[in-house]
Amino acid sequence: MSETTEDSDIALEVRALTRRYGSLIAVDHLDLTVHRGDIYAFLGPNGAGKTTAMRCMLGIIRRDAGTVKIFGDDHLSRARRALGAIIEIPAFHNWLSAKKNLQMACAYAGLPKDQWNAEVDRVIERVALKGRENETVRTYSLGMKQRLGIARALLGHPRLLLLDEPTNGLDPKGMREMRELIRSLALNDKITVFVSSHLLAEVQAMANRVGIIQHGKLRAEGHLDDLLRAADAAGRIRVHSPDLPKLKAAVEAIDGASFTEDEQGGFLDVASANMDSVELNRVLVTREVPVSAIAPVRSTLEDIFLEATR
Amino acid sequence: MTPVHFFHIYQAETERLFRRMTAIVGLVLSVLFGLAGPGLLLGINLIAWYSYQSLAEGQSPDDLIPFEIVGSWDFSLSISYYLRNFMFLPILIFLLGGLSMASEFVGRTVREDVLRPVPRWSLLLSKWLALLTWIVVASLALACLSAGLGVLVTWGASAAPTAWEELEGLSGWDWFTAWMSAYWATIKPSLIQVGVTFATDVGFASLALAVAVVTRSVAATVAGLVMVFMVQLAVAVGFGVLGLDMARQFGPQLTAQWVPADAWGSIYEWIDFFARWQPPFVLGTCPFSDLTPESFITLSFITLASLATALFVFERMDVP
Structure with missing residues (x-):
């Protein structure tokens, strides 16, 4: 077991990650390396094992084999301090306001109570939901819920964001807003982003590194420019x-x-x-x-x- | 994880639970349910008092009141007490347990909590404590309200027993009287009843969470309560039938061909032995309703086993 290291250049390191469902191998000895500062696009066709792999990385489902290190730390419940994540559509307690949902998330994140309001205000502003934070989540549109999900993932200043299909269900305007938000998080907030998607044009417009998975196996990985250059060659x-x-x-x-x-x-x-x-x-x-x-x-x-x- | 961090999670869970409409309505209903019996008594006693005032010379109170007041009093108190504490409250506890755990699987909100830097046991434990907090609040709300009403109707009462004085029974557990007099003999039964109720509810809460974690379904969690009642009743009735005097008398005769007469003595010893170990889940409705240390050992075991099961399953399960 190793502690999180502030100076670790590798934000996320996955080695031989394997997950089986009976005889089906959903993730098969997956190796990934995400460097600090990357916007890493995790690509694959539907059913390739992207979401399963991400769930294993986050520890919300068991892995049958392999290791996951976040900034060098393989103790996941501790390493999650440096992590924000959205898996599929973010879920909320719909009968509570957005602000109350975020305050409760602050409690779970282990933030000092005197910082909750300031932190909630910060992330609400970051995702442009200012003025709507006191409304119950059930009144929110899908796009607003996605942004609120990002806001929740940003609580506690994470250094790594794992986003699973963050533009799913969004209209073109919402997709563009989400893409710009992700880019801005990487460029302005210096957050490493690991994003899964099958919208390739979206990904090409924002990612610098990609990993392509199929049948649970990594088929290609590298800098997007290198891969494009190699393909052009x-x-x-x-x-x-x-x-x-x-x-x-x-x-x-x-x-x-x-x-x-x-x-x-x-x-x-x-x-x-x-x-x-x-x-x-x-x-x-x-x-x-x-x-x-x-x-x-x-x-x-x-x-x-x-x-x-x- | 620090104790302060855990306390904040517990606070958040408690707030979530208490903001649920089911929890709010349940709180109000559980108080009303608890007051229903004493409220009935209030009516009875008002009739009695009014009738007593209007008795004609030489007329007996029995001529005016067609039922025996003390008997009715005890009966409605018992009904109210048992219905609230051993029927209504368990149903609510299982429903809230299901909502606080199983519905989080259905709504997938549990995933968002699991994604935080906290061990899973702390999530489950905080939900359990939140449920216990609701039980304490529901019980205290009734106790305080009934005690308050007790004060109201007995304040300045004369030394002679009157119908009004008897209305201190509104407290249900003689709370006010016990508190005022501070006589151990008076306070002890009240405290035992409060303790039994709370210990039983802790058992219900633990069972509810275990069923909710295993089934991940609110409906299945509530159905789990029905199963608990059925099993408990079946066991209680089983012991009851076998332990009845009639069975003791005729059992040996009816089974003379198969069971030697001298074996019945030890059979009844075993029946009596096992009956003492029944948890007080259906206190007052089973033939062996007397509380025994053994029944509390069983209750403690069920509580701990349920919690351990819930923790074991939740630690290892895939979150949707």
Whole structure:
């Protein structure tokens, strides 16, 4: 057992995490490393084991094997002092006001009683619910409940936030607000964020590191920029031509090149490990293929995700 | 975890419980229930007093009042006492136990508490203590109210017993009289009754939490109480039937072919022995209602076993 270390560079370290439901292995020897300051996106298709893994990390369900360290501390009920979390839709005592819910959460968090009101005011303001805090939670919309959930997770100045699908059920405006809030928490409040999602565009807009899980196993992990660069290095080039059959014939003749065709769009995505767009253009011109447009295809997180979960 | 931290959790749990509509309505009803019997007595005595005043020369009070006052008094007090403490209150305790624990699983609010830097046992223990606090408040509210009414109707009463003086029975447990006189002989039965009621309620509260943790369902928790009553009644009636004088008289004759006559002596010894160990869950309704040290040992065991079960299961369970 080790104590939480303020200077630990690793905010969350998961090793060989395993959880079984009978014969089904929901999480299978999962290894993850989240560094201080990261916005780490935990991705995976539905049923991949994201929520189960997060629940195991938080200790709300048992794990069959593996270790979880939060800022170097593997004693979870103690390490949770440095942690705020939302799992799925946050639950509240709906007949109580938002403020009362938060005050009670202060009691559970072990904050000194004379700090409760100031702390509640701080987090209420942080999630822009000022003026609505005395209303009962049952009057809140889903978006407001999500923000109130974030507020509760922020009580006690956590250094690590674990958010499970925080934009679930939100409208586009709510999603954008949530995304901006998460970014702001990471940038302004210096909170490390571990966020699970399957909304890839959302994630790409805010995360710096990703981990992709499927069937309970980690399929890919790394800095988003590195993963994108590596995917780009595989070299896909989009070529438009008014004479698509001639273009196809010319690409087929190139050694080591392959393509996928979009008939409706009238273009080919050409993959070639040893040829860039300039070189391909030169070859096509020499073979008298009319080319209306040619450009390298930038990989997206979606490409990485689909490749990892194929 | 520091004691102050635990105290704050207990405070939060107590506040949560007392803000539930069920807890508030239950508190009011439990007081009204407790006052129902004495209230009936008030009516009886008012009739008696009025009738006494209007007796004609040579007329007997029995001519005016078609029932025996003292008997009615005792009867309605007993009914009120047993209904409140051994029927109504247990139902409320199981309902509140279910609401404070099982409904937190259904609403998933328990997850939010488990996510905090606290050991799970402290969550369960604080809920249990909050439930006991509600029981103490419900009992004290009735005691204070009835004692207050007792003061009101006996203040300045003459030395001679009157119908008004008898109204101090409103206290139910002779609380005011006991307090005023400070005679141990008077106060002892009251304290025993308060103690028995509270100890039994602690048992109910522990059982309720254990059932709530295991089943995670409010309905199943309340159904658990029905099971407790059924089992307890079955055991009590079983002992009662076997222990009845008639059974003692005819049992040996009816079973002469199978059971040797001299075996019945030890059978009855065993029946008497085990009957003493029944917990006072249905005090007054079972044939062996006398409190015994053994019955309290059983009650303590049930209380501790229930708490231990609840703690064991809650520590290891997956929270939704």
